[in-house]
Amino acid sequence: MDSTHRNLTQQVVHELGKTILQGTYKVGDSLPSEAELCTSFNISRTATREAVKMLTAKGLISSRPRQGIKVLDSKHWNLFDVDVLNWILLGKPDLYMLRSFQQLRLAIETEAAFLAAQYAQPEDLQAIVDALTRMKDATNGQDDTHEADIDFHQSILSASKNPFFIQLKSFITTALKVNLRFTNRHRAVTVEEYQAHVDIFEHVKNGRAQQAYDAAMVTQKATLALIDEQIEQREINH
Structure with a gap:
């Protein structure tokens, strides 16, 4: 051709x-x-x-x-296809699609944190630190909220050293972007959210796999709860 x-x-x-x-x-x-x-x-x-x-x-x-x-x-749909993911971002994903995205993130990113605590190398830890620095700056409006958050989660996936998880970075990135856009997230990262990500990093750095898993589960469930709340509100209104 x-x-x-x-x-x-x-x-x-x-x-x-x-x-x-x-x-x-x-x-x-x-x-x-x-x-x-x-x-x-x-x-x-x-x-x-x-x-x-x-x-x-x-x-x-x-x-x-x-x-x-x-x-x-x-x-x-082949939801792991890069083109399809990008079209979802350009389109109008509904709350149910968003919840499905988040449910998979919950399964993947908690396990990625668990693995990262076992296998992260110094360069992986530095990448996470760099992402956290951006998130800290974002709490003061000095960096891009979305990109800082995405950097952090991509760094955790990389640190897992699992090639299948690493290849899901495009999926996770799109899921994050859809979530941030759909929930009209324009405000800066809060101090509490920043600290929650620091907690994950501290457990990863110190090799505390189960604690890293649990800390990641807290952040993922909090996001899922927000989506479930929006779905429940929409169903009540309709």
């Missing part, structure tokens, strides 16, 4: 994927036919067909003869 063809295909994939996750097309809705997509994007049938295959592989759509191209339910 030459670069021009590939770029055109990727453009179609990005535009359609973003449109689906922004809710323009609902579950079960039909997308335009391949012929209509060719015309709409002014690209070849080959490039269009390749784009449809890519979106199918990502679990967003199904394409069958005489049934056309239809949007699939989110349970079919």
Whole structure:
């Protein structure tokens, strides 16, 4: 596939994927036919067909003869695909998706803290310290709240030395960004939140695996409780 063809295909994939996750097309809705997509994007049938295959592989759509191209339910989406994660961030994830994100974070990041306490190397500990410094600055509005928080959690995943956890950094980063955006988190990191992250680090640094796990569980459950509270409030109002 030459670069021009590939770029055109990727453009179609990005535009359609973003449109689906922004809710323009609902579950079960039909997308335009391949012929209509060719015309709409002014690209070849080959490039269009390749784009449809890519979106199918990502679990967003199904394409069958005489049934056309239809949007699939989110349970079919490849949520670990970097493109899908980015489209979720650009789109409008609901509170239930956000809760699912957080439930997985709770399982992953507590265990990552446990492993980090066992396997973290000096350079890993320094990366966590650097992230904490940014978080401390964020309590005074001197650094970016979101980026500082993300740095910390990425550093813990890296310190776990588990290659599977490390490869989930993109997922965790997107989950954090969605959470921060969805809860309209624009204020600085509070002193209490900063201290909670310091507690995790102290346990990791001193090799206290169970205590690191427990401290991470406290922060993750607190976030999950906020989401559950929003869901409960929404259900009451509806």
